[in-house]
Amino acid sequence: MxxxxxxxxxxxxxxxxxxxxxxxxxxxxxxxxxxxxxxxxxxxxxxxxxxxxxxxxxxxxxxxxxxxxxxxxxxxxxxxxxxxxxxxxxxxxxxxxxxxxxxxxxxxxxxxxxxxxxxxxxxxxxxxxxxxxxxxxxxxxxxxxxxxxxxxxxxxxxxxxxxxxxIEKMLPADIVPQYRRLVQSYGARALAPVHGTACGECYVGQRQQTIVELRAGKFIFCTCGRLMYLAQSE
Ligand SMILES: [Zn+2]
Missing domain, CATH: 1.10.287.1490 (Helix Hairpins)
Structure with missing residues (x-):
């Protein structure tokens, strides 16, 4: 990871x-x-x-x-x-x-x-x-x-x-405002692990390209709004 x-x-x-x-x-x-x-x-x-x-x-x-x-x-x-x-x-x-x-x-x-x-x-x-x-x-x-x-x-x-x-200091400045709004709305569920290729919050499958980018350490929001990360086992 x-x-x-x-x-x-x-x-x-x-x-x-x-x-x-x-x-x-x-x-x-x-x-x-x-x-x-x-x-x-x-x-x-x-x-x-x-x-x-x-x-x-x-x-x-x-x-x-x-x-x-x-x-x-x-x-x-x-x-x-x-x-x-x-x-x-x-x-x-x-x-x-x-x-x-x-x-x-x-x-x-x-x-x-x-x-x-x-x-x-x-x-x-x-x-x-x-x-x-x-x-x-x-x-x-x-x-x-x-x-x-x-x-x-x-x-x-x-x-x-x-x-x-x-730990949130690691978040790049350009995503912080959006991230704060998310936390305001969803609390802990502002973040979602990706299991396999599916967002853990909305279960929508992500494109292979997105998975590759996540693996490379890019910050990506799902279409459901959540900030995604690859689950530990992925
Ligand atoms: Zn989602």
Whole structure:
């Protein structure tokens, strides 16, 4: 391979590595944000469950109040029963008391069921609170890891950038503006290895003359725009 080819391959490899490191730097905060968003969603769900529990408790309280009211009514009817003036009135009061007592028995069952519902919702909330606490700790740990890796990655990126800049000094001045535009648009993929005779980026076959010129160390852009070099094995 020509020294130019070797240099371009080196630039390509370094730029690919640089891209990888830059991607990792960018990915960290994005991953943290995604995890935090999920956590917020869980917290909102917890609030919804707490509201639901409050409503269940209110409903149970209302039933309880209804029961107390009915019991007072039954006591009142019993007082009237003792003072009943006629058999007819006595029978009417007795069947009223029986009906109300039956209704209260149903209400008592409903209250028991409502309280069980509250207990179950309460336990469910406790479990969910635990789950959220665990998730919160995990997000914090993940964020700390990202923060810890960041300075090292940034140093690595700066070193790669310096190395690339150094090797890029080999590029002839007349191709530099075009090369810079390419890097701006395609990043590491501004360069393409040629395998056999095909451009590694667009797979278009190059003329034999182009291959000969590449081998001789000429700087040639493919029709897809990329700066080509012969792959190591060629
Ligand atoms: Zn191409």
């Amino acid at each position: 020509s020294p130019q080819g070797t240099g371009l391959q080196e630039i390509h490899d370094l730029r690919l590595k640089l891209q990888e490191v830059s991607d990792e730097i960018e990915r960290g905060p994005r991953q943290i944000a995604a995890r935090q968003k999920l956590l917020e969603k869980k917290k909102a769900e917890l609030e919804a469950r707490r509201t639901n529990l409050k409503q269940l408790k209110v409903a149970a309280d209302q039933k309880n109040l209804q029961l107390k009211t009915n019991e007072a009514k039954i006591r009142d009817l019993q007082g009237k029963l003792n003072a009943a003036a006629s058999n007819r009135e006595f029978d009417a009061l007795r069947s009223q008391i029986a009906a109300d007592t039956m209704a209260n028995s149903v209400l008592e069952d409903e209250i028991l069921e409502a309280l069980e519902g509250c207990d179950s919702a309460q336990n469910d909330i406790k479990d969910y609170e635990q789950e959220i606490a665990t998730a919160e700790a995990e997000v914090a740990k993940f964020a700390a890891g990202v923060k810890e890796r960041e300075p090292g990655l940034k140093t690595q990126a700066a070193e790669l950038q310096a190395k690339v800049a150094d």
